Amino acid sequence: MHDYQNFNLGDVPLQSGITLRNAQIAYKTYGTLNSNRDNCIIFPTFFGSQHDGNEPMIGSGMALDPDKYFIVIPNLLGNGLSSSPSNNPPPFDRARFPSINYYDNIQCQHRLLIEEFQVNKIALACGFSMGAQQSFHWGALFPNIVERIAPWCGSAKTSNHNLVFLEGVKAALTTDQTWQNGWYEQQPIAGLRAMARVYAGWGPSQSFYREQVYLDLGFSSIEDYIVQAWEGRFLQRDANDILSMINTWQKGDISDNPIYQGDLTKALSSITAKAILMPSQTDQYFPPEDNQIEVQYMPNAEVRVIPSIWGHGAGGPGRNPVDTKFIDDNLKELLGS
Numbered sequence: 001m002h003d004y005q006n007f008n009l010g011d012v013p014l015q016s017g018i019t020l021r022n023a024q025i026a027y028k029t030y031g032t033l034n035s036n037r038d039n040c041i042i043f044p045t046f047f048g049s050q051h052d053g054n055e056p057m058i059g060s061g062m063a064l065d066p067d068k069y070f071i072v073i074p075n076l077l078g079n080g081l082s083s084s085p086s087n088n089p090p091p092f093d094r095a096r097f098p099s100i101n102y103y104d105n106i107q108c109q110h111r112l113l114i115e116e117f118q119v120n121k122i123a124l125a126c127g128f129s130m131g132a133q134q135s136f137h138w139g140a141l142f143p144n145i146v147e148r149i150a151p152w153c154g155s156a157k158t159s160n161h162n163l164v165f166l167e168g169v170k171a172a173l174t175t176d177q178t179w180q181n182g183w184y185e186q187q188p189i190a191g192l193r194a195m196a197r198v199y200a201g202w203g204p205s206q207s208f209y210r211e212q213v214y215l216d217l218g219f220s221s222i223e224d225y226i227v228q229a230w231e232g233r234f235l236q237r238d239a240n241d242i243l244s245m246i247n248t249w250q251k252g253d254i255s256d257n258p259i260y261q262g263d264l265t266k267a268l269s270s271i272t273a274k275a276i277l278m279p280s281q282t283d284q285y286f287p288p289e290d291n292q293i294e295v296q297y298m299p300n301a302e303v304r305v306i307p308s309i310w311g312h313g314a315g316g317p318g319r320n321p322v323d324t325k326f327i328d329d330n331l332k333e334l335l336g337s
Contacts, residue, residue: 004028004051004081007112015257018098020088025112026081027051027074030058031066038121040113041071044105044134046127047245048237050081054131056318063331069123074109076130078244085182085240094240095182100248103257106137119145124335125273126150128315129286130245133158133252139271140254148334149271152278152306152327153315155290157264158252162285165202166246172198173239188239195242196230203230205282205311213309268297275301276334278327280314304330 009023028051033040041064043054051073058064064071075082077100085097092098113119125138125146132154139149140156155162176191178184204213214225234242254260255267277295279288288305295301306326308314314323 004075007116009108009111012104012108014098014104015101016099018092020077020083020092020098020100020104022089023077023083023108025074025077025083025108027072027112030064030071030073031069033070033117033119037117037119038123039069040117040119040122041069041124041126042109042113042122042135042138043071043073043125044109044127044131045073045076045079046129046131047249048079048234048242050079051075054128054317056324057328063328063335064126069335070117072113072117074105074112076134076245076248077105077108078241078248080238080241084238085244086238097240097244099251100244101251101256102134102137102248102254103141105134105248106141109134109138110142122146124148124150124331126331127152127154128317129153129312130249130252132286132315133249136254136271139273139275140267141257141259143270143272146273148337149273149275150278150331150334151275151291153280153283153286153312155252155286156254156268156294158250159285159290163250165285166250169195169198170243170246173242179239182240182243184239187235189235192234192237192239192242193231196234197226199234200226200230202284203312205284205309207282207309208311208313211309265297268294269299271298272300274334274337276330277301277303278306278315278330279303280306280308280310280312280323282309283312283314286312 004026007025012020012023125135127135132151135149135151136156172194173191176188179188219225255264260267277291279291306314308323
């Protein structure tokens with residue numbers, strides 16, 4: 001038994017030119033849609049995660065309160081629950097799974113909300129990391145129905161530096177001899193562990209390690225932290241699924257679609273939703289500078305930096321009570337406006 005539902009999208013033409021047949025979005029809802037169908041919050045998933053990874057941000061008395069709002073968490077295509085390399089049938093299985101971008105994801109999520117729930121307005125599109133990038137896309141692609149967006153620890157366009165960081169992660173994974181260009185018979189465990197170790201140097205900040213925050217979290221050493229928190233996390237995922245999500249991340253750009261045709265300034269200017277952008281002060285691959293540049297072109301947006309030494313992890317739902325409260329407080333203000 002599982003705690004989510006599947007929405008059958010049928011055959012979905014992707015921006016890559018491939019058709020994803022019998023496409024599925026796995027999703028979970030919290031709360032009840034009101035009679036006006038305007039209390040919906042869309043809260044997409046982040047890299048390497050599934051809907052349960054978002055749940056620490058949802059609760060009675062929190063900003064994302066299921067007693068007030070109808071909260072929908074759609075799982076990212078490629079994350080192992082929605083259509084993914086690990087669950088798609090041949091011939092587009094495993095290494096043949098097509099390239100998916102955020103535009104494809106948001107179009108499918110929009111169909112879910114319209115066809116399954118007949119949603120009229122989206123009170124808020126929000127998310128962490130890749131979820132943040134999806135919330136930017138919601139604001140740009142459907143400005144007439146999205147009233148607010150709150151991306152944290154993410155950007156409207158994946159920067160070149162961010163892209164290069166991900167190239168290192170991919171290289172660590174795919175150098176495993178059992179990788180076999182994605183046609184492995186068993187998971188490339190050595191590659192997954194190597195990838196996790198590379199990632200462990202990017203997720204937290206230098207100050208996180210300098211101040212030995214991992215000891216406060218119950219780990220006995222840096223090695224204990226890397227093995228348990230990082231290797232343990234990625235060993236739970238399929239290698240092809242990880243690479244599919246990385247591909248989506250690297251292609252992140254709210255203007256790379258038929259609507260804006262590569263004009264990022266126009267795409268940013270089209271986000272009329274009231275917006276609070278929350279980068280982490282010490283994020284090494286979604287730095288505050290990215291949001292500070294983007295907000296100049298957004299007509300109703302501001303940047304509020306999370307004052308944290310947790311790096312990118314400051315935005316991880318429920319990982320750090322202080323940073324979670326900062327995000328939650330700003331979400332409450334935004335929803336109350």
